[in-house]
Amino acid sequence: MTKQDPQTMPRSAVTEKIELGLAKRHRRENIFRAFGLTAVIFGFILVFFLLFDITSKALPAFHQHWVKVDVNYSEKSLRYAAGDNLADLSYRNTLRKSIYETFPEVKARRDKRQLNGLFSSNAEFAIKEHLIANPDHLGTTQPVWVRVDDDVDVYLKEVEKLGEPLVRIDQKEAQWIKTLVDNGAIEKRFNIEFFTSSDSREPELAGVRGALTGTFLTMIVTLVLSFPLGVAAAVYLEEFAPKNRWTDMIEVNINNLAAVPSIIFGLLGLAVIINLFGMPRSAPLVGGIVLTLMTLPTIIIASRASIKAVPPSIREAAMGLGASRVQTTFSHVLPMAMPGILTGTIIGMAQALGETAPLLMIGMVAFIVDVPSSFTDASTVMPVQIFLWADSPERGFLAKTSAAILVLLGFLFLMNASAAYLRRRFESK
Structure with a gap:
């Protein structure tokens, strides 16, 4: 048909x-x-x-339970003698006596040990700080609020009916907790210490300040190194480098580096930056250098694409008015390409912010209690801190892990918002 x-x-x-x-x-x-x-x-x-x-x-990680203890700051229990330094007294013994006075019916040694376990290990330091701040309370009985243990905190957050045992709280401990609640000795507060404290083995004491500071310092090093190096490399390859076999090989290698697993950069940092040059382990400076190596290919590729997208008429008009090649590039081409360059930088920095594997290789997985104050101090970063808490068997770290993820997302949002603001300013110009 x-x-x-x-x-x-x-x-x-x-x-x-x-x-x-x-x-x-x-x-x-x-x-x-x-x-x-x-x-x-x-x-x-x-x-x-x-x-x-x-x-x-x-x-649950953003609020925490505290318990009131009537502490008897007697000179006998503190073993105080005239002229003694208040920081050197026996506060553990004083705390235990105060707890036993709250529950006089507890006589057995095992029961007393369980009763002490309801209070945080930081409780003795809390009553110590209270007396140092108020030396006139020596020889008196004062109410002092201290943290409860993480198991008690989880119990109070998850159990609707008090007295019902859960997790690692047995019936006897649940009854003691119920007594404290009925007496108004337990209070729930906003957990500001989560943002002001560093890491700890005890979930009720752990915070993100150290990891957040380490992340900030590491990102500063990464940005300071990767942005100018990446933009300079892109400008040279796109505007000044001759098109020959060598530049083609460089371009292929840059594209290949963008696909290299991140842990390889960690091995490079361990072998060269730490072992060869002797730089300190677990330092934001070393972490920033390693993340710079990983971020550079992304910034270079995005910057080259943005520079290439600038219309040739801009270059021809500038050079027609007598501008040199360098003046044309830095006065006309680069400002017009800057929004796209900032977009590539945002992508690279966001990728670096969430990396864990390369930082594990250079020792940033170490347990760090102190808050870093310089680029060479030992520190950790938020992704590694989340990894450590997620791997912990303590149930109290479950909420802390999710809360740290929210803090990391908030940090990423602020970083991207700042970069987006700068990008819009370049676009408007």
Whole structure:
């Protein structure tokens, strides 16, 4: 059967065939549009459930229970003699006596040990700081608020009916907790120490200040090194480098480096930066250098693409007015390419912010209690801190892990918002 020429077909048949073709094409477009919309909605739903799950698990970490102890600062229990330094007294013995006075019915040694376990290991330091701050309280009995143990804190957060044993709290301990609650000796407060304290073996004492400071210092080193080096390399390769075999090889290697696993950069930092040059382990300076090596290919590739996207007419107009090649590049091409360069920098810095593997190789997985004050102090970063807490068997670290993830996301949001603000300013200029 031969195909009929549309010009010889009746007009109604031609119109019908065109309408059928259009209907088929529109149907395909609608299906494609529906698939695209479904993918976007599905992605948003997944992100929403992820954030909802993290937030719901993180909320308990932002409040903490404290218990009031009537501490008897008697000179006998403190073993105080005239002229003694208040910081050197026996506060552990004083705390225990005060706890036993609260529960005089507890006589057995094992029960007393369990009773002491309801209070945080930091309690003796809390009553010590109270007396040092108020030396006139010596020889008196004063109410002092101290943290409860992490198991007690989890129990109070998760149990609706007091007296019902949960996790590592038995029936006897639950009854003691109920007594404290009925007496108004337990109070729930906002956990400001989560933001002002560093890491600790005890969940009720652990905070993110040290890791957050280490992350900030590491990101400063990464930005200071990667941004100028990456932009300079992109400008040279795109504007000044001759097109020959050597530059082609450099371009291929840059593209390959962008696909190298991040742990390889950690091995490079361990072998060269630490072992060869003798730089300190676990330092933000070393971590920033390692992350710079990992981030450079991303910034270079994005910067080259942005520079290449500048219209050639800009270069021709500038050079036609007498500008040199360097003046044209830095006065016209680079400012116009800066929004795209900042976009690539945002992507690279966000990737560096979430990296863990290369930092583990240079020792930033160490348990660091002190807050770093310089680029060479031992420190850790937020992703490594999250990794350590997630691997801990203590149940109190579960909420701390989710809360640290929210803090990391907030840090990423602020960093990206600052970069986006700078990008819009360059776009408006």
